Amino acid sequence: MRLDSVFSEAARNVAARTSRPVVSLILFIALIGGLALFDVTAINGVLAKNAAFTSSGASTTTLTATGQVGGMACDNLANAPRVRAAGAVADTQPLVFSSLPSSPVPTKRASPGFLALLPHEVDTSQTGIFVSHDLAVTLSVTTGDSVDTKNGPVRVEGVYDYPDDGRAPGLGYAAIFIEPVTASTMFDACWMDAPYPAEDTRSLIWTSVETIGQAAKPTLGQLNSTMGVSFDAISAFNSRPSESFPWVALLLGSVVGFVPVRFRRLELASALHSRIPKAGLTLQVMLENLFWLIPAVLVVSGASLFLSQTALESDFISIASAGFRIVGLGSIGVLLGSIVGVLVTRERDLFKYFKER
Incomplete structure (x- = not known):
C-alpha cells in the first residue's frame, strides 16, 4: 500500500465521517480538556492561597x-x-x-x-x-x-x-x-x-x-x-485532587482512540481480507485521528494558556505545563488506543464481525 494511497484513503474517511472525527473531537475536548482545565484551576488555587498567605506576612x-x-x-x-x-x-x-x-x-x-x-x-x-x-x-x-x-x-x-x-x-x-x-x-x-x-x-x-x-x-x-500558623504549598500542590489527572487523561485518551476503531472492526477486517497490510491500515487510522486531534489539542492548549494567565508571571510556565502534560498524555492515549484497536482486529474474525453488526 503506497503512502499517497494511505493519505488519500484517510482523507476520504475523514470527509465522509467514517472515522467519526467530530464525535472524537468533541469527546477529547470535553474529557481531556476538562481534566486539563480542572488541574490548571486547582494549581492556580494553591498558588493564590500561597500568595495570599505570603503577602499578608x-x-x-x-x-x-x-x-x-x-x-x-x-x-x-x-x-x-x-x-x-x-x-x-x-x-x-x-x-x-x-x-x-x-x-x-x-x-x-x-x-x-x-x-x-x-x-x-x-x-x-x-x-x-x-x-x-x-x-x-x-x-x-x-x-x-x-x-x-x-x-x-x-x-x-x-x-x-x-x-x-x-x-x-x-x-x-x-x-x-x-x-x-x-x-x-x-x-x-x-x-x-x-x-x-x-x-x-x-x-x-x-x-x-x-x-x-x-x-x-x-x-x-x-x-x-x-491566616493560620502555616501553609504548606508544596504539600497542597502534591495532594491536590487533580494530581493524578495526567494518567487519567492517558486512560481516557486510549478509550477515545480505541472505541471508534472498534466500531469499524468489520470495515477494517474487510480491508485486511483485501490484502491491505496491517501496518498500512494502522498508519491510515492514525492519520485519520490526527485530522481531528491536532485542532482539539490546539483548542485545549489555548484554553489552558488562557487560564494560566491569571497566575503570577513566575508561575505561568509551571501552570501551563501542567495543562500541556495532560493534553500530551491524552493525545498519546488516543494514538495508542487507535493502534491497539487495529491490532486486535483480525481478518479471520470477519464473519463474526459481520454477524455482530
Whole structure:
C-alpha cells in the first residue's frame, strides 16, 4: 500500500465521517480538556492561597530580643535555602515633621535586608528615609520628595506598604531609616520570610541572637497569624485532587482512540481480507485521528494558556505545563488506543464481525 494511497484513503474517511472525527473531537475536548482545565484551576488555587498567605506576612517569622539581634547575622539568613528575605529592625528616636509638629512619628532603624520584607517603591538615586503609605498620604509626599523635619530636610527614598490586615502593629504609620550593619550592630528584632519552609527552616532565625548577660529571653512570633500558623504549598500542590489527572487523561485518551476503531472492526477486517497490510491500515487510522486531534489539542492548549494567565508571571510556565502534560498524555492515549484497536482486529474474525453488526 503506497503512502499517497494511505493519505488519500484517510482523507476520504475523514470527509465522509467514517472515522467519526467530530464525535472524537468533541469527546477529547470535553474529557481531556476538562481534566486539563480542572488541574490548571486547582494549581492556580494553591498558588493564590500561597500568595495570599505570603503577602499578608503570615509566612514571616519574627524573633524579638531587645538589643540582642545581630543585624549582619539576621540579613545573612536571606542566603539560607527556602528563605526569601530577612532583616533586622529596632526602635529609634521618633521623627518630628514640620507639618506635624505636635505628633512625633514612630521611627525605626533597619538593616539593608529588611526592606525586602515589605512591598515598596524606591528611588535609588536618593538617600533618606522610607515612609509607610499612610504616612506618605498624610504628608502628601512620594518617592524622591524632600520633607522638612525638626532636624532639617530629609529625602523620601521610598514608600512601603503595610496594610492593616492582622499583621503586628508598629509599621503602618512609621518612618524607617536604613543603616549599614557590621558584626557589632545590634537591633531589637529579626524578621525572616520563608514561604516554603522545611522542618528546620524557622529555627534558623535563632542564629541571629547574640547572648548578652541577663537580657530578657527572646520571643518567637508570627508577623500575621490571622491566616493560620502555616501553609504548606508544596504539600497542597502534591495532594491536590487533580494530581493524578495526567494518567487519567492517558486512560481516557486510549478509550477515545480505541472505541471508534472498534466500531469499524468489520470495515477494517474487510480491508485486511483485501490484502491491505496491517501496518498500512494502522498508519491510515492514525492519520485519520490526527485530522481531528491536532485542532482539539490546539483548542485545549489555548484554553489552558488562557487560564494560566491569571497566575503570577513566575508561575505561568509551571501552570501551563501542567495543562500541556495532560493534553500530551491524552493525545498519546488516543494514538495508542487507535493502534491497539487495529491490532486486535483480525481478518479471520470477519464473519463474526459481520454477524455482530
